[in-house]
Amino acid sequence: MILPSASPIGWLLALAAALAYAAPALAAARLREGWARRALRLAWVLHAGALGWGLWGEAPRFGFAPALSMTAWLALTVYAIERQQFPQLRARWALALLAALALLLAQVFPGQPLHATASAWLPLHLALGIACYGLFAIAVVHAWLMTRAERRIRSGQDPDSGMPLLTLERLTFRFVAAGFVLLTATLLAGMLFGEQLYGRAWRWEHKTVFSLLSWLTFAVLLLGRARFGWRGRSAVRVLYAGAALLLLAYVGSRFVLEVILHRGV
The missing domain is CATH 1.20.1440 (de novo design (two linked rop proteins))
Known part of the structure; x- marks a missing residue:
């Protein structure tokens, strides 16, 4: 090839x-x-x-x-x-x-x-999706820093995180919440204006399923944080799971289409 x-x-x-x-x-x-x-x-x-x-x-x-x-x-x-x-x-x-x-x-x-014939609103839809990816990516980075610092504290070492654990935790969930808002907006735009954006109505496909699964995962994480005080390793694992599902939604499906199946949209 x-x-x-x-x-x-x-x-x-x-x-x-x-x-x-x-x-x-x-x-x-x-x-x-x-x-x-x-x-x-x-x-x-x-x-x-x-x-x-x-x-x-x-x-x-x-x-x-x-x-x-x-x-x-x-x-x-x-x-x-x-x-x-x-x-x-x-x-x-x-x-x-x-x-x-x-x-x-x-x-x-x-x-x-x-394509030159694509909707004028398509760049906005893509921008929302990529901004959502960026916010969840930085949330994952903060979660990794938090986990590493917590592990070092448990082993009696200098946490070497550069900032307090509670501050890292707050920042992590702020980025998760902001990313969740953008993910919700992206999904709603796809559902309500799919025909105008892509020339076809909303369809149940791999990208759609993984996007909705990631949305549900992040919703559960934020609800668990607000109602039950979820924190630490359990909350980070849910965050990683949601981020992995989101990565599979667009990047994963496009990788399969472009690299494995050699197809376009």
Whole structure:
């Protein structure tokens, strides 16, 4: 099989951004804070350029890998804003490496061409979905930081989380709640305006089923948190389960269509 590939300009932007992400991440211990921030800002701008070229360049495309790349960019954006208020957060290099990998993956699998006849509301629907992915991604990052810190405390070590556990927990569930609102809006838009967005009415397919299952999982998590005070490892496991179902909904179904079945939408 010959895979579709991104344009030379897209590759150039992606390679430059991936290098700007990966080089300081791999040399973080020997890098001054000021240089680290500059490198991340440059990578963020180049990443945005690669995304923009993929969506509005000479051959606009979108698919599972560009969705992952955009999710990584949004997660880094939220993290950078949050770090202004909580400079103790310590996950930027892990996020930078993931963003570099997602960028390169999006060049290998750039997705299917976007049709000029698509609804003008489709970009808004996609933006809602990707924003939802980004918020849940950053919630998972916070949950991972919280779990790691809790594990270190239980073993009598320095938690090394950079901030109190309760603060991490509050932030995690705030992102879950915000992501749940956007996920609800995305599903409602698909149900009510599916024909206008995609030229066909709402259908029960893999993407729909996994999306609804993830919505139910997050609803149970938020209800359990509000009514029964769910916290700790049990709550984190439910969060991971909901995030996995959401990942399977669009990214998983598109991966199967694009890579395994070699089909479009």
